Amino acid sequence: MAVTVLIVDDSSFFRRRLSDMITGVDGLSVVGCAENGLEAVELCKKLKPDVITMDYEMPVMDGITAVRRIMQECPTPILMFSSLTYEGARITLDSLAAGAVDYLPKNFSEIASNSAQLKKRLAQCILDVAAAGKKSTAPTTPFSIGVRPASTAAASSVSSATSAALNLARHSVDCNVIVIGTSTGGPLALQNVLSSLPANFSKPLVLVQHMPAAFTKAFAERLNSFCQITVKEAVDGDRLAAGVALLAPGGKQLIISAGGTVKVLPGDERLHYKPCVDITFASAANVFADKVLAVVLTGMGADGCEGAKLLKQKGATVWGQDERTSVIYGMPMAVAKAQLTDEVLPLEQIGPRLIQATL
Structure with missing residues (x-):
């Protein structure tokens, strides 16, 4: 039909x-x-x-x-x-x-x-x-919030995976940076996660949201107005800092550099996503090795999966949003299917879990 x-x-x-x-x-x-x-x-x-x-x-x-x-x-x-x-x-x-x-x-x-x-x-x-x-x-629930019941079988699978993750992995995560990648449904998902973090959150964050060049400045300002932490559009040379989230500029690529700074590079027309989660994940793996916590949120496609493989090879930690709360279960599904996720979490638990994991 x-x-x-x-x-x-x-x-x-x-x-x-x-x-x-x-x-x-x-x-x-x-x-x-x-x-x-x-x-x-x-x-x-x-x-x-x-x-x-x-x-x-x-x-x-x-x-x-x-x-x-x-x-x-x-x-x-x-x-x-x-x-x-x-x-x-x-x-x-x-x-x-x-x-x-x-x-x-x-x-x-x-x-x-x-x-x-x-x-x-x-x-x-x-x-x-x-x-x-x-x-x-x-x-009465806006579709963009992304709370969608999956099929019975899928919901059971997601529920089991989530329960197992929450029961077995409530330990802290030793990381120097948290990198979050997302696409469709990401604006509200990021708002949900970041607005739950306290002003004294102890880790720096890097955000990669598929978004046009003209949008990311307004998006960073919007997030900053909703959050206790500081959220800003990244500029070349910005330094990673506790309680600060740097948003990759639209139309460009963001790379984490040695010394805890970021480089903002031209978008490169050969790449479909600008910014690209894979590129930022890979740079985090190169600089911080196992001291990275990567989170893959809602989004179509599979961006982030290749970067997650590199992170896992270095011993880093990868979390994924679950199917039920994803607007589009593409990016987190790709990472889960590749068996790269250490924890599968519903959206509403990701912020609190970040706090618990980084204490």
């Missing part, structure tokens, strides 16, 4: 181009279009689409307000379109907090060019967002 999509945008050109791209993909179907947020809420109730693509700046009712209304009245997984600006980043982060699952940059020139690559990326995002939504049964 095809995944049905409701397109919401005040631009007739954008609605038409999105509709053309989506209907050209097997397994996807456009069931309606809305010109503003209010119409989106009404059509959502009437058409019950599997996924909604949502613009943020519209007349009558803006996208964030529409997301909040939809999540309250007819919860549906939402893919936001956002501009690649600081203000666009701030609005996108607000929409994720309101309940949107994921976002894509709104690039009119790319849309107009009929890019096959964009069509493929859009289709995959819609399918991933739909998959996340189908696993949610709590009608």
Whole structure:
């Protein structure tokens, strides 16, 4: 059965181009279009689409307000379109907090060019967002929070793995740095983890979130406003410090260097992810060997798995988020399937466990 999509945008050109791209993909179907947020809420109730693509700046009712209304009245997984600006980043982060699952940059020139690559990326995002939504049964819970019951068999497996980890591994972790990697669902997952840490947290942290260049400054500021620890976008030469989380800049790569500093390097077009979790994990392994605690949170793909292998070869510790609380169980699943995780934890336990492990 095809995944049905409701397109919401005040631009007739954008609605038409999105509709053309989506209907050209097997397994996807456009069931309606809305010109503003209010119409989106009404059509959502009437058409019950599997996924909604949502613009943020519209007349009558803006996208964030529409997301909040939809999540309250007819919860549906939402893919936001956002501009690649600081203000666009701030609005996108607000929409994720309101309940949107994921976002894509709104690039009119790319849309107009009929890019096959964009069509493929859009289709995959819609399918991933739909998959996340189908696993949610709590009608008032925003999908971006990522609390999704897995299938009975999977839930049993995750529960058993988690229980075993919690029972057998409540020891402290001897580490000089904590490195956290994530992608889809990561903004709220990181907020959940970091906001539970006290101001006097004893370890430095490095964060790698797949995110465009224009977004990470606003994201770091947002995290900093929610947390007792300090969170900042990393700049070349920053020094690792206890109770400070350095966020890898979007569009670039972050490497941990000898002496406890970080290097921020150009993104390298040969690499799919900018920033890339594998690269930061590998650099941590080279510098700190077994004195690294790596955490892989929600996200599509397998970024972080190769880096985790290098870390494990050095004797480092690797944790992974569990399936139930992952918006997309891709990155942590890849690490778990490779048998690299020392502990599998639900999101709500990762922050408290970090505190306990580093006392």
